[in-house]
Amino acid sequence: MGAVASAALLFPLLAAPSATAGPVEPEALQKQFATAAARRGVPQSVLLAVSYLQSRWDAHGGAPSVTGGYGPMHLTDAVTALAEAPHHSHGEEDARGDESRAPRIGAEPEIALPTAAELPARLKTLDRAAELSGIPAEELRTSTAANIEGGAALLAAAQRESGRPLSADPADWYGAVARYSGADDKATAATFANDVYDLIRTGETRTTDSGQVVTLAADADIAPATGQVESLGLRTADAGRTECPRTVACEWIPAPYEEFGDGDYGNHDKGDRPESQDIDYIIVHDTEATWDVTLKLVQDPTYVSWQYSLRSSDGHIAQHLPLKDVGWHAGNWFMNAKSVGLEHEGFLTAPDSWYTEAMYRTSARLVRYLAQRYDIPLDRQHVLGHDNVPGTVTSTIRGMHTDPGPYWDWAHYFQLLGRPFTPSAGPEAGVVTIRPDYDTHRPVYTGCTKAGEACAPHGSGAVRLHSEPSAEAPLVKDIGLRPGGQDSTTGVNDTGARASTGQQYAVAERRGDWTAIWYLGQKAWFHNPKARPTAVNARGLVLTPKDGAAQIPVYGRAYPEASAYPAGVPVQAVSPLPYRLLAGQRYVVGDRTPGEYYFAPVFDTTGHMVVRGQEEYHQIQFGHRIAFVKAADVRVSRA
Template identity: 40%
Template sequence: MATSLALAGLALTTPSASATDWSACLQGSGDTQATFARAAKVSGVPEDVLLAVGYLGSRWSQNAGQPSVSGGYGVMHLTDEAVSATSAPAKGDTNRGLPDRAGTMSVARDETGLSLQRLRTDPVANICGASAVLASYQPGTTAQRPAAWSKAIALYAGTADRTEALHYAGLAFDVLRSGATETTDLGDTVTLAANPDASLNEAAVEDDRLLQPGVQELECPATIACDVVEAQYRSTGPSPTQYVNYDLADREKDLSIDYLVVHNTECTYDVCTKLIKGEAEPNRFVSWHYTVRSNDGHVDQHVATRNVAAHAGNWYLNMHSIGVEHEGKAGEPGTWYTEALYRSSSELVKYLADKYGYELDRAHVVGHEEFGSSNYKWDPGPYWDWEHYMTLLGAPIRPDRRGPSSVFTVKPGFTDNARALDGCFTPARPCPSFGTNYVDVRTAPSDDAPLVEGSTDLVSDRNARAAAGHKFYVVERQGDWLQVWWDGIAGWIKSPKGETADVVPSQGEVVEAVGKPATVYQRAYPEAAAYEGTPVPYQGQPVLLGADNKTAITLQPGQQYVIADKTVPTDYYFAKTIDNSLPGDKTVVTGQQKYYQVWVGHRFGYVKAEDVQVLSGR
């Protein structure tokens, strides 16, 4: 099933060309009133709505095919792309000089097949083209009451700002209520009869899903200091697929936000701020939602949370998460993660959890390194104090089950879990002994056994590290050692009994492969059938790869892995252009395939429900 977000922000183009025979609109009298009547009949848009919209733009005059000061042409004021631009405000907190309006001319061309030149210069074609635009903005609408067309009228304004769209629609309804009569520059007399009962449906306009760049409203708790430093949103080349640096969406309505992703910046606050604004490296484009500064915990918002930022290297995770960067360097222990940073970040994350409803646990407050991604990332790294952070979030990592359990949660402590790793700083050199957030996973129950998957003690080598908050199933115990399943193979974690234990007993259910190995997926994408009948191409179901980045991870029959979430959304958001010019752009495809999110090693993966059975973790 696909749900198309209504025509958005900078382009307001339609997903597909209209099948209407627009030649019928072009044939007949060139009288302006007669053309409006004919266009209404062919398009299905009420004649009085067409007249009101035309009156706002030109008072029904053609103006000899010359553009208005804002780039509108003809009777219906059809606009070319990017007809005007905002100025750069002193605070830099709006669209920063980017076009704030979208063209209706190209929509009219795509819907009718008429050339841009004819739409500009031929008044009949201009009216027919505009009726096609309005029909495309509210497809399937057959009602003739003007109120039923409130959304289409607002979208015709071509603005990404809801207030402006409402204002424009309100003006059109003023004209509908008062009526008008004009003699045009073609010598025709055109009349719109007054309709005193015409009433704008503001609720329909509010639900029009106008997708907006920029941060219109700072989203931050009152308990911390926050500002706006906007990420770029602009074209970078001639193709509409060439743009930066995030994707417009309406995630409060169409995509759930289920994860908060913790990152570290790997640059100083000043440099990162310049990167966000495109000032540090002109050809490097980055985006995330927030940055937390180290020395004082100051927070900057870069992307509105309704939009999808490019922060995780995993489109599914991007679709469903908010990314927060923390000023720091993952390979420089103790240098960056201040208490001010931890506390401000936790206040922000609690505020966002309250707003969006994601869970404050380690299955949903996650590190970038804990999901498969297109780029090898290992932030926030071994020196991020997960236990302290989760305590600040009001969700401490602690036993949630009395007595013995086959499910455990990793809780190694931090300051008393000091290690001297390799490869810190630049150039790489041995790391000083410092607290870490993980326990090793070895190939056998011995301190001398190699780490699983050929891992090393490099600070960046994440493949054999069970981080604080992760859950596993105990296959067996040998002395101080616990056997677990890890990326499809057996691994061993050392955890002495008693107060020095590195794990705590936990509640939880587990999955086990049924009959044959169960593939682990990197993203919970829909099945192929969900895309049928939509203009969105099938995206496949990418698998999670092992440490060699080549071999797909599978769960073997008889192996048990703890479930992190049983209510995973199965969807895909198609967002490929800056101007909605691809068929189906800004469409959510929702599937019927059911997935479970599971801990499979140092990362999370998704397994199909039919490939596994769910068992109690006792």
């Protein structure tokens, strides 16, 4: 969410190249898996499936994951990767985002970095692999062949320690796979193992980040010995009041609802959703903190809150609030009141600190469950990043947070959701869905570690927007972020000239390999060559100012008209943002909603109420963030 500022960030301290850098045999990685499996007595399908669930067989150029995991087998070495981090969030938003009470900025408490002895075993598997395999730790970090063999050695050791032979039958390795997850509870370990065996059943083929094609052959009839997890000595996590699908492992770690003086309380509001208000949005955040720090913060009544946290190493989920209650996470009270917040262990400004497949998968299952439960469409108008949430009024725009940022893989995420972004219209369509190829699309960003300094090359799901159809043209302006009219920048936290995968925009013009969209009241051009498109054509509804209107205002929240407020409830200003939607411009339409305001300014819930007006709003994709316009101001048509 960005409000969860990091007290500790996992960075690579070494700049060692990947073993796959430079020319390699087309099947080198496949052979490395086969060799390691044979040498360590592990079934090749088990080794491949475990690796896929951790890294999708990618090496990430030798950089560690958000939990300090290196290489295709995600061997963890947090002792080497752990370093003190800067605050990423690029802004000081009020996480609550409501002027009815004092802002909650969420200044994090001082939390000391853990020592090596304090780190859990799941964050130190690389040292264990070195001990078992005899391969130096440095080689395990930087060589894919060594990394794979180290992972195979860990699996073999887990099998032996369970008292079971190194069987050639993959079905006999369920307990060892569950142990490899690093989870300390039975449900999470079993969920990880179940995912591994689902992969073995279905098979998988993928081209990795080093250009290697790796194949896991399908074994549809495999029936693993699932009872083995009971012998691992793992704890039973408290599922408590969790609201999760059965296909994930959830633990109840509640956020406090407490008074602590001067009329202040924390760190969320009680509610009665969906009886009182619909839940329309799911908001994806990254924590900007390690798992342990994240849990400490959400249990602090003076801090802020969200509904779920997801752990990178194994996809474990902690729920902190009942879904009926309102978390303080999005920086916009209208959005908080109508959303569920998911915090993913990760760091925006460390793109090479990558997210594991295990976390992407459990997150997608959770989102599918929430979408079905609350009838939320699975699209990018309803499944938002924190960086897509608008500022409430002009003064809050510059403080809004920017996670999960340009390196979150929205295309892969929506494939897991069962809603891939595919063309739905012909070449002259009036709407496009942004969709670059994540792995090969690598725009240069700056400021990941130092202002103005280029970030490490990395796949991205975001396209850059120019004022003319040329890569040399200035980037488009965002007058909310820069009231002086300066151009946007390539900064990793600068959302002023960025469109992300899955977002839909109305086409303004097409010229050769360039496409212009309507964006923040202006034409914005992005490179979209036919041979290597960065968007797909789509159909949909668009809106434009009603006939006779030269321009209409744009809002960051959909609040009711003044006459809707009862006595005792302060009227909330319907204050436009500094942007204008001009005649002749078109923007893709999302939901139509009545103006709503959840009045909840104090700890005592007796007087809490939802104020609902007669005036209605349309949600639109206006810039990188969504916005709202009054339905009475616009005309809607099919693109």
